[in-house]
Amino acid sequence: MRRIEVIGVEGLGEIESGDPLGRLLVEACTRLGVDLLNGDVLVVAQKIVSKAEGRTVDLREVTPSAEASRLSAELEGKDPRLLELILGESRRIVAKGRSTIVVETHHGFVCANAGIDLSNIGVHRALLLPKDPDGSARRIREEAQRLTGTAAGVIITDTFGRPWRLGTTDVAIGVAGFGPLIDYRGQTDPYGYELKASVTAVADQIAGAAELVMGKTGRVPAAIVRGCELPQHDGSAQELIRPAAVDLFRGR
């Protein structure tokens, strides 16, 4: 029988800049009595990765540029300091709504607010995405392997909206130890029909599955997903980014 388990990893406490996140995650698993196994995927919320990597900004120390101030007036007075941070983390603006701004980050992710968070951080504070989420995933993977001898995949997740569907889902912004896409193209179905457009974003589905136990309270900032079939190459979340040439929704 095909079976997958998703186990919430809690008890990490408040994460601070400089904390050794890989070790803290392994210790939290040990306290829960859950050993990482080969083939497991350890899913880690971006928020604790960014905190450990010191990606917190004090909004009181941000001076909005003229462009940020102009955008603020356009976006119902959205905090110009936040907009300054968003512009600094972005390659381009993809779309603007009444008070919403969707951008392409320097990593290539298209999301609202460049993934910058204001919740669960503290007053006057904003939290930026990790500079290199694949690198963050790789470091956690290597530290977990050093401590446990186990080769687990790692995903760093963030919470993204979708253009035509309400509600957010978690997706992978960093990947280490497996390939994030399963490519069925070239295979044929039982009737001999060649599967033409079948590439599954397995890493994003694992991210969403993990969110089902992680939730939004901050108490469960990581999860182990066990039993997935995974492409065995050491992949990158960059593989999940749609190239401009096949993007029908590039925006302005």
Place this chain on the structure above:
Amino acid sequence: MRRIEVIGVEGLGEIESGDPLGRLLVEACTRLGVDLLNGDVLVVAQKIVSKAEGRTVDLREVTPSAEASRLSAELEGKDPRLLELILGESRRIVAKGRSTIVVETHHGFVCANAGIDLSNIGVHRALLLPKDPDGSARRIREEAQRLTGTAAGVIITDTFGRPWRLGTTDVAIGVAGFGPLIDYRGQTDPYGYELKASVTAVADQIAGAAELVMGKTGRVPAAIVRGCELPQHDGSAQELIRPAAVDLFRGR
């Protein structure tokens, strides 16, 4: 410890028009030795729902309209009979690529090809989405409850692409027995910051989690997802559709 299980439901055999899908699913669970429990979500692939509901079309019996033929010339000779079906299932065209067409279906879902499948059906055959996927979910839920006495949620899933990310993820196109969105708005974080934009598409994340065991081979067309926290009202997949007023990517 927060824990979720995803269990593949296989052994249903080839589904034909008129098959009693609710009963077949319950029987398959019984053969696997897995009892549906209250609070479980039974996730069912659209493909077997559409087959059971007789939504198969013989492409040889489709006569393309002038518009379908014109579109075919525009889209690298894409089968004009398929385009005729796509237009018939759609409210409007959202975008066109080289050989890709993204539409809004009569249900309101924005997806490629109006969700029409050519794989795993047989030569010359196309499979349309269920006319009323919420109704399909409700009928499966009621039949399962009648046979087992258990109140499970039901999701009908389909496989959708995403505009800025490669690879597909499964999403909910039909829902019964629970609410597909978890709304955190108005709650405050531990620092007193009010969560403003936090609505989670739990049904879509469950759909993606189920795909991790279902895959694309057709052998595992359903799954049980156990242990999720679910909004308790009897919801609809319509709740997942972003209204036009807050859609920044309406297309042409």
